[in-house]
Amino acid sequence: MLIGVVGPSGAGKDTLLDGARRALVGEASLRFVRRCVTRPAEAGGEAHLPMSGDAFIAARDAGAFALWWAAHGLLYGIPRDIEVDIAAGRAAVANLSRAVLAEAAALYPLRVLEITAPIALRAARLASRGRETEADVAARLARDQALPPDLDVETVVNDADVATGVARVVAALSRAAADARRAGTARPAPPG
Helix, strand or coil: CEEEEECCCCCCHHHHHHHHHHHCCCCCCEEECCCEECCCHHHCCCCCEECCHHHHHHHHHCCCEEEEEEECCEEEEEECCHHHHHHCCCEEEEECCHHHHHHHHHHCCEEEEEEECCHHHHHHHHHHHCCCCHHHHHHHHHCCCCCCCCCCEEEEECCCCHHHHHHHHHHHHHHHHHHHHHHCCCCCCCCC
């Protein structure tokens, strides 16, 4: 299955995913997918595969992405090779946009892991990054989107220390990986 990780800005997705990735090293039934992003590697945030805009468009047009979207002035793509993992009964964990969840659910067995936090905590986290103006932070906080209906969603509230948040995400990912193993290849990946 594809585990699509979503959540509002400031929820701590990158921090918790990094911690879960370290905690689950060697777990063969899970693959943490690195997104391709038109952002330099040194820009901070998640560990991503940096691409120029032209390289991204060329890769997209060549069919290199299972999913792609534009947000915050950047382009994001999930490599198509997740289909190999899904077909083999593994869970591919990818940081997604809510905007592509319906498409993802139409293409792959999908579980959504929604990471969220109280708005005051999110505001403090966004302000502490120092990457945006106060108006930009307010706009991010106002941009919350509802999830599409009829999705398999598990929610983790990141309102405690990092270790607790990571433990919650590890537990959710472990449950999803077990479900993916049980499902096996019952639903093959679409042709690439």
